[in-house]
Amino acid sequence: MMFSTKAEYGVRVMVELARRAGASPDGAESVVPLAEIAEHDGMPLAYLEHLVARLRKAGLIDSRRGSRGGYMLARAAEQITTAEIVEALEGSIAPIECITQGPDGEVVCSRESDPSHVCPTKLLWTKVRFSIVRTLEQTTLADLLVPAKAPVAQRTVAGTAKSTGETARTTVPQTLTPLSPTPPKSQPAAASAAQ
DSSP states (O other): OOHHHHHHHHHHHHHHHHHHSBBBBBSSBBOOOOHHHHHHHTHHHHHHHHHHHHHHHHTTTTEETTTEEEEEEEOOGGOHHHHHHHHHHHHOSSSSSSSSEOSSEEEEEGGGGGGTTTOOOOHHHHHHHHHHHHHHOOBBBHHHOOOOOTTTEEEEEEOTTTTTTOOEEEEEEEEEEOOOOOOOHHHHHHHHOOO
């Protein structure tokens, strides 16, 4: 399997640190206790402690000890890619177990150990790996920060604009009610009076 909960939880921790990054009201750098993140996101604290040790070793987060201790990003959210996070936690990215990256950067299939055997699907998995790595490298933590939700009185409906291929957004009031298949009770009386 390519990604495990290490990548999922690790990215979630990093996003939460990015969301809370910046200066606190007293001017000190914002430090977030790991227990607070675990409780907020419903993740096991002991597992997160294991993950942040790897993220710290990779130079993606810093920590501060003491009563006001916790974790913070080592760099700005715009400067940390999801590829760095995933590789720190999962190692080399490969779509299936038999595909790995060699020391020279070339994609290697373990089934090609015999020079006479050529893997028929290596091209496919190489393309898949390239697409995944490119997406992770092009996505920063800042890209994952979700803006505040729209007001309750309105909701956003996404539709596809066929002419441009772009997503069109339309604001729809929340007060709309669905059409009822049965008429209101007062209607039959009015209808019979009309006959």
